[in-house]
Amino acid sequence: MATRSFTEKVYSACARIPKGKVSTYSRIARAIKKPKSARAVGNALNKNRSKSVPCHRVIRSDGDVGGFAHGTRKKIAMLRREGVEIKNGKAPKRFLFTF
């Protein structure tokens, strides 16, 4: 039921993130009307880990890049390319995009 929609919504929210900005799992979870599913959001991206979605723009609320199935190290490099300055593996909150 909602399982499929949930994953789809996660991708949609992820795609909504403009280039040069990042969002947190919690923000996405709230955007899909499931504020408690922040963990499931990460799970969806991890399970799918498709390059078809800019999941590298999704980071933790603490500003930490969190993890990346393709390589956390690579994720940071991608964000830097987008224009996000990563300091010590952390992204300033001003780069956080709010829905």
Add this chain to the structure above:
DNA sequence: AGGGTGACCCGCT
């Protein structure tokens, strides 16, 4: 069908 894990978050000590 049940249990365990994971790219997390929030609260308390």
Add this chain to the structure above:
DNA sequence: CAGCGGGCCACCC
């Protein structure tokens, strides 16, 4: 200010 524990949802074995 930093560290620890519990809780949440979805997916895999």
